[in-house]
Amino acid sequence: xxxxxxxxxxxxxxxxxxxxxxxxxxxxxxxxxxxxxxxxxxxxxxxxxxxxxxxxxxxxxxxxxxxxxxxxxxxxxxxxxxxxxxxxxxxxxxxxxxxxxxxxxxxxxxxxxxxxx
Numbered sequence: 001x002x003x004x005x006x007x008x009x010x011x012x013x014x015x016x017x018x019x020x021x022x023x024x025x026x027x028x029x030x031x032x033x034x035x036x037x038x039x040x041x042x043x044x045x046x047x048x049x050x051x052x053x054x055x056x057x058x059x060x061x062x063x064x065x066x067x068x069x070x071x072x073x074x075x076x077x078x079x080x081x082x083x084x085x086x087x088x089x090x091x092x093x094x095x096x097x098x099x100x101x102x103x104x105x106x107x108x109x110x111x112x113x114x115x116x117x
Contacts, residue, residue, distance in 0.1 A: 045090050050074055050097070051054070052082030063087070063112065070095075070114030076102045079110050087114055 029037075046065040050072070051058065061078030065071070070085060079085060085097045095114040102110040 048072060049088040049089060050078055050085065051077055051088070053087040054081045054083070063090075066111075070097075070098065072097065072112040072114065074110050074112060075108045076104075076110040077108055079112065085112065087112065 028035050031055050043064065048065060050061045051060075059078060059080075059082055061074060063072040063074030063078070066073045068091050079099055079102070081109070082099075085099070086093050087097045095116075097112040100111045100113040
């Protein structure tokens with residue numbers, strides 16, 4: 001689920017709840033949507049923002065922390081040709097990161113490693 005779509009959905013839900021229009025709103029949400037929302041709520045703390053410098057500007061994308069010691073799964077196109085990679089966590093902390101592994105462009109996967117400051 002796209003973060004912008006979820007944000008809009010939650011915004012609309014809050015407004016409808018305030019006017020009493022959505023008292024039983026969960027009755028109108030599909031089971032699939034309930035599952036997606038539950039997964040999102042559990043994984044959200046592990047989602048990070050990735051920023052880096054590239055020859056023609058900057059790049060930004062997202063990734064997911066996959067280990068407690070700072071390995072992050074992202075798409076290889078996010079960090080292609082990137083230097084000075086920084087990872088911003090859900091709590092707002094910023095860490096430098098290095099490319100640990102990268103697949104070819106056809107698989108579009110990469111693993112970063114957060115470096116200790």
